[in-house]
Amino acid sequence: MMKKIFFITLILVCTEVWGQMGINTGNPSAALDIVSNGNTLVTKALEVNNSDNSELFKIHNNGNTGINIGTSSPTDLLHIKTDIKHENLPVLSSPYSPLAVDAAGAAKVKPTSTQYFYFKRSSSFGNFSLNNTSVYTNIPFPAGSDVQGNTVGFGFGTDTSGTVNAQSVSNISYLTIPEPGVYLFEMYQTAYCNGLSTTSSNTGQIAINTLFATAGSGSSVYSTNIIFRDYVIARRNASGGIHASSYAYANPQKLVVAYQSTAANEKVALFVNYAGGDSYSTQSCFMNQPNGSDNYGYLIVTKL
Incomplete structure (x- = not known):
């Protein structure tokens, strides 16, 4: 007891004299x-x-x-x-996001930014046929000046050979999704074919599939995730007027897909594919520029 009293007295004296107290120093x-x-x-x-x-x-x-x-x-x-309780915190407004916890458990407040990819095609692509349901034509989205923005960080690549639904396809242009998440893909373009079809089923139209296909990182084996089907209306010139020997009207080919990526560096590739109706066995079909438009189609991807 005397030892404790002495120690307490010493602390009080030291604190009074120097105004500071040290433990282990x-x-x-x-x-x-x-x-x-x-x-x-x-x-x-x-x-x-x-x-x-x-x-x-x-x-x-x-x-x-x-x-x-x-x-x-x-x-x-x-x-x-x-839990931790916070009171009287300031209300944050744009460009700041609410307090959140990252994958490592760290609490952060940071500026928000929309993660997106925007491709606006400046020239036509084509020279493909539409007569065989087993043939897939890749829709390219290469790196370059047509990429208007890429804050989502998509990568670009080409598989010199690969398969789509077990069918061989050469020179597959693909995009790489850098990290798992949910992505909204929105594509719009227009199709036309030169002259009359080489064969006709007397439907007066051509059914075209637009395919959204995916492959794992490092793989060139693509499988269909979803298919959108549109129709090329026959006997129309580029302005939409009735024409006896033309499929040249800009016929919309659309695709809207909400895709959940579950692994890093998954590949995404888009394709057109003949579905039925009148057919072209020659490579005389293209994706064209509608009258009055400043582009040949676009692809917009937003990370949700």
């Missing part, structure tokens, strides 16, 4: 200066326990602080178990 630099007595990851500079001798608060030698984590060592600068 003879030269305190603050009103209360505590120096850790070790330099390992589990060494504690300060520990506070409750009446049951359970650890409530601790500061380790490396600066990590733990609150309500029991006997575990804090693994971050501030490591807290269960």
Whole structure:
């Protein structure tokens, strides 16, 4: 008892005389200066326990602080178990997002930005046939000046050979999705074919599939995720007027897909495919520019 009284008296005297108190140091630099007595990851500079001798608060030698984590060592600068209550916080407005926790468990507030990919085609592509349901023609979206924005970080590549639904296809232009997530793909373009069809089923139209196909990272085996079907209306010139020997009207080919990517660097490729009706066995079909338009089609992708 006398030892405790002497120690308390000494602390009071030191505090009164110097205005500073040091624990494990003879030269305190603050009103209360505590120096850790070790330099390992589990060494504690300060520990506070409750009446049951359970650890409530601790500061380790490396600066990590733990609150309500029991006997575990804090693994971050501030490591807290269960809820934290905040009051009177400022309301954040654009361009800042609400407080959120990332995959590593760190709480962050950061500027928001729409992650998107925008491709606006400046020239036609084509020279493909429409007469065989087993033939797939790749719709290219290459890197270059037609890419108007790519904040989502899509990659670009070409498979010199591959398969689509087990059918061989050469020079497949694809986009690479860098990280898992949900992406909305919206594509619009128009199709036409020169002259009369080489064979006719007397339907007066051509049915064309637009395919959205995917492959895993490093794979060139593509499988169909979804198909959109549109029709080329026959006997129309480029302005839409009735014409005896023309399929040249700009017929919309559309695709809207909400795709959930589940692995990093998945590949996405788009294709056109003959579905039925009048047919062209010669490579005389194209994706063209509608009258009054400044482009030959576009692809917009937004990360949701």
